[in-house]
Amino acid sequence: MTKANRSERKKVIRSAIIVFAAFIAVWQIISTLTPLRDFVPSASSVISAFIRSFYIPIGKHTMPHHVAVSLFRVLVAFGIACFTGVILGVLMGYFRIAEAIIKPIFEFIRPIPPLAWIPMSILWFGIGNTSKFFIIFLGCFTFITVNTYVGTKSVDPVLIGAARMLGANERQVFLRVVLPSTVPYIFAGLHIAITAGWSAVVGAELIRSDDGVGWIVNMGMVTGNTVQVMVGMMAIGIVGFVLATAMAALERRLCKWNQQEGM
Amino acid sequence: MENNREVLVEVKNLTKKFGDLLVLDDISFNIKKGEFLCIVGPTGCGKTTFLNSMTKLYDITSGEILIKGEPVDLKRHNVAYIFQEYSTMPWLKVEENVRFGLDIKKVPKKIADERVNEYIKLVGLEAFRDYYPDQLSASMLQRVVIARAFATQPDILLMDEPYGQLDMELRYKLEDELINLWQRTGTTVLFITHNIEEAVYLSERIIVLTNKPTKIKKEIKNDILRPRDIASKEFVELRNLVTDLIKWW
Amino acid sequence: MESTRRDVTKNNKVIICENVSKTFEGKKGSVNRVLDNISFSVRENEFLVLFGPGQCGKTTLLNIIAGLEKPTSGRVIVNNKEVTAPGADKGMVYQTIALFPWLTVMGNVEFGPKVRGVPKKERQEKAKYFIDLVGLNGFEKHYPSQLSGGMRQRVGIARAYCNDPYVMLLDEPFGHLDAQTRYMMEDELQRIWQKEKRTIVFVTNNIEEALYLADRIILLTNCPSTIKKEYIIDLPRPRNYVDKRFLQLRKEITMNMDKSQY
Numbered sequence: 001m002t003k004a005n006r007s008e009r010k011k012v013i014r015s016a017i018i019v020f021a022a023f024i025a026v027w028q029i030i031s032t033l034t035p036l037r038d039f040v041p042s043a044s045s046v047i048s049a050f051i052r053s054f055y056i057p058i059g060k061h062t063m064p065h066h067v068a069v070s071l072f073r074v075l076v077a078f079g080i081a082c083f084t085g086v087i088l089g090v091l092m093g094y095f096r097i098a099e100a101i102i103k104p105i106f107e108f109i110r111p112i113p114p115l116a117w118i119p120m121s122i123l124w125f126g127i128g129n130t131s132k133f134f135i136i137f138l139g140c141f142t143f144i145t146v147n148t149y150v151g152t153k154s155v156d157p158v159l160i161g162a163a164r165m166l167g168a169n170e171r172q173v174f175l176r177v178v179l180p181s182t183v184p185y186i187f188a189g190l191h192i193a194i195t196a197g198w199s200a201v202v203g204a205e206l207i208r209s210d211d212g213v214g215w216i217v218n219m220g221m222v223t224g225n226t227v228q229v230m231v232g233m234m235a236i237g238i239v240g241f242v243l244a245t246a247m248a249a250l251e252r253r254l255c256k257w258n259q260q261e262g263m
Numbered sequence: 264m265e266n267n268r269e270v271l272v273e274v275k276n277l278t279k280k281f282g283d284l285l286v287l288d289d290i291s292f293n294i295k296k297g298e299f300l301c302i303v304g305p306t307g308c309g310k311t312t313f314l315n316s317m318t319k320l321y322d323i324t325s326g327e328i329l330i331k332g333e334p335v336d337l338k339r340h341n342v343a344y345i346f347q348e349y350s351t352m353p354w355l356k357v358e359e360n361v362r363f364g365l366d367i368k369k370v371p372k373k374i375a376d377e378r379v380n381e382y383i384k385l386v387g388l389e390a391f392r393d394y395y396p397d398q399l400s401a402s403m404l405q406r407v408v409i410a411r412a413f414a415t416q417p418d419i420l421l422m423d424e425p426y427g428q429l430d431m432e433l434r435y436k437l438e439d440e441l442i443n444l445w446q447r448t449g450t451t452v453l454f455i456t457h458n459i460e461e462a463v464y465l466s467e468r469i470i471v472l473t474n475k476p477t478k479i480k481k482e483i484k485n486d487i488l489r490p491r492d493i494a495s496k497e498f499v500e501l502r503n504l505v506t507d508l509i510k511w512w
Numbered sequence: 513m514e515s516t517r518r519d520v521t522k523n524n525k526v527i528i529c530e531n532v533s534k535t536f537e538g539k540k541g542s543v544n545r546v547l548d549n550i551s552f553s554v555r556e557n558e559f560l561v562l563f564g565p566g567q568c569g570k571t572t573l574l575n576i577i578a579g580l581e582k583p584t585s586g587r588v589i590v591n592n593k594e595v596t597a598p599g600a601d602k603g604m605v606y607q608t609i610a611l612f613p614w615l616t617v618m619g620n621v622e623f624g625p626k627v628r629g630v631p632k633k634e635r636q637e638k639a640k641y642f643i644d645l646v647g648l649n650g651f652e653k654h655y656p657s658q659l660s661g662g663m664r665q666r667v668g669i670a671r672a673y674c675n676d677p678y679v680m681l682l683d684e685p686f687g688h689l690d691a692q693t694r695y696m697m698e699d700e701l702q703r704i705w706q707k708e709k710r711t712i713v714f715v716t717n718n719i720e721e722a723l724y725l726a727d728r729i730i731l732l733t734n735c736p737s738t739i740k741k742e743y744i745i746d747l748p749r750p751r752n753y754v755d756k757r758f759l760q761l762r763k764e765i766t767m768n769m770d771k772s773q774y
């Protein structure tokens with residue numbers, strides 16, 4: 001079975017590479033040979049600018065610095081979001097009172113997009129990193145909370161009964177049954193959240209800064225440099241893909257038991 | 264009387280492998296038109312695999328399966344397949360569920376109407392025509408599935424452990440209904456089960472399979488008179504015979 | 513094969529149900545009376561089967577004995593104490609098997625002793641003993657999702673036994689298994705029970721299974737459920753499904769059983 005899986009995986013990777021190459025080719029054709037060329041910078045120019053950005057700075061810094069700065073902001077905010085989101089979700093799912101108090105507030109805040117918070121955020125936290133953490137945090141924390149909440153709610157009551165029958169007390173039921181069976185839901189939330197947090201970086205870096213991949217895009221827009229905008233987009237896409245993949249790998253490692261049925 | 268029936272299905276040297284795993288090993292047998300054939304075998308021996316090969320869900324490694332002398336072609340041969348799970352469509356009413364197979368086969372509306380009426384009546388669900396599946400009990404759902412299969416008037420009806428999950432009592436009832444339908448319609452039925460008592464109760468012939476790699480261990484003719492009594496001497500003898508062939512622990 | 517299965521001198525009652533009734537209240541005040549004044553008792557090391565049509569309240573009755581549900585009236589006494597809550601003195605095996613999917617076979621079987629604070633070495637030795645007893649030697653590190661249905665239920669049985677319960681409560685434990693696996697598991701359960709004597713209450717709606725395993729069968733009626741009849745099954749073990757007396761009893765009990773309402 002593992003053998004079959006591996007060859008299956010190879011096939012998927014191969015076709016992904018082919019599709020990607022085809023995409024670049026089509027892009028290049030559209031951006032050089034069709035009337036759309038005035039609106040789309042060519043693939044070759046974007047890719048070469050992207051490569052160049054590794055040793056020639058955009059603004060004050062080179063690409064690795066921009067990526068590292070943005071990653072730092074996202075990971076800090078994501079870490080705080082994990083912590084608060086899981087706790088809030090468990091509270092809401094496990095305690096009736098917490099649910100009654102927190103849920104309405106939460107549902108009220110949830111539909112407000114992170115971008116709408118920027119003015120208030122600047123007012124409260126200034127224009128430093130704290131503001132950016134806050135915006136990114138808002139972009140990802142809701143997903144973690146909601147998933148944890150749903151997971152805690154959907155624990156199989158028979159399993160809780162089984163644990164009680166084996167002599168588990170309240171605390172043990174919570175720690176040994178409720179939490180572990182929520183883990184796959186939490187991971188599903190983390191998975192969406194890391195991507196959402198990473199894409200909130202563009203918004204967060206609208207707040208005055210001079211580095212970060214979001215800043216590259218914003219600055220490109222302000223100066224009308226479409227190539228720079230697309231270089232920034234490319235960096236965001238690649239890093240986002242890597243983050244999502246890493247998250248999936250982590251999930252596979254930590255939730256070994258949650259694999260497909262059967263041998 | 265069985266002897267002069269024509270052969271409907273021929274299975275010739277059927278072999279099926281999954282990678283290196285040899286599941287069906289050079290199996291050959293025939294099914295006659297109108298016959299009620301039961302296949303019994305241990306779990307994982309490849310019974311479902313056989314049905315899936317017959318309905319082209321799986322490719323055959325070697326050998327062939329012929330219906331009326333031709334390779335199976337689901338467009339021309341009318342093969343109905345009842346799975347172990349109740350595969351009713353939850354968004355369709357009982358009547359629409361029964362009509363489903365006919366629509367797919369593009370049966371003209373007038374004929375379809377007649378058939379739907381006829382088979383809903385045969386399984387005794389007239390009062391429930393406008394119900395949705397989740398309003399029905401397990402045995403009623405299974406009846407809907409059976410009506411849907413019979414309504415297409417299949418050349419052959421394949422049933423894969425259809426009553427495995429039911430209470431004994433319901434099983435008895437549905438088994439009697441199935442026999443009744445089969446006798447009235449003359450449909451050819453290939454019935455797969457784990458349950459030896461069920462096989463002895465239903466079949467005209469039983470094929471007993473071995474463990475993997477699977478071969479035919481024995482073919483047994485079953486001409487106990489119907490209605491059959493599970494406590495009669497001949498019934499018990501046949502049941503014991505099959506049990507001894509299949510008991511693996 | 514037949515040992516001194518029932519020690520006649522030890523006729524003490526381990527489980528006593530006294531006038532147990534249960535009514536579920538639905539929305540808008542509708543009431544559903546499920547159990548109606550049920551009284552019976554179970555002797556030490558007896559294998560009692562509760563037998564009845566689907567939805568008649570068998571699971572509800574077992575849950576009340578387990579302490580997972582409260583009776584509307586009446587009471588249950590296990591080991592001279594009134595049952596008020598679930599607890600480790602009663603081992604439960606479920607139809608849905610209900611293993612903890614995030615724990616390995618070992619983790620599941622040692623769960624009970626672990627939450628009760630038994631030292632690691634001791635509890636793992638014990639778990640190992642029961643894993644071997646149910647024939648899963650070598651599967652200690654497997655997760656439930658990697659096992660077949662029959663194997664999972666073996667884990668369920670080992671988990672219940674490993675906690676050293678005073679009584680075992682089994683709710684249609686083989687209901688989801690295919691016929692052959694079920695026969696095998698019935699043999700297995702009987703073997704384990706003969707090795708590790710315990711008082712067992714076993715729920716089923718399968719008459720073959722009931723007759724194959726029981727010392728005594730209590731036949732329940734449809735809802736609201738009462739005791740319709742009791743049968744002492746004194747056929748010698750191991751029993752034969754097609755034995756004449758067996759088939760006779762099977763016919764008789766089946767005829768006396770209410771038609772399922774659903």
Ligand SMILES: Nc1ncnc2c1ncn2[C@@H]1O[C@H](COP(=O)(O)OP(=O)(O)O)[C@@H](O)[C@H]1O
Nearest residue numbers: 281284286304305306307308309310311312313
């Ligand atoms: N799609 C598949 N890929 C690989 N192995 C399969 C597949 N389907 C079935 N098998 C294997 O073939 C054997 C027979 O399976 P199956 O036909 O489902 O048995 P049965 O229906 O008799 O219980 C099993 O060992 C199973 O693991």
Ligand SMILES: Nc1ncnc2c1ncn2[C@@H]1O[C@H](COP(=O)(O)OP(=O)(O)O)[C@@H](O)[C@H]1O
Nearest residue numbers: 536544546565566567568569570571572573735
């Ligand atoms: N928690 C509950 N709330 C309301 N009704 C219930 C509950 N549990 C069981 N019932 C009802 O009690 C009846 C008996 O159920 P159950 O004990 O599961 O029967 P059995 O196990 O014999 O099939 C059913 O009609 C069911 O709807």
Ligand SMILES: [Mg+2]
Nearest residue numbers: 310311312423
């Ligand atoms: Mg199968």
Ligand SMILES: [Mg+2]
Nearest residue numbers: 570571572684
């Ligand atoms: Mg039940």
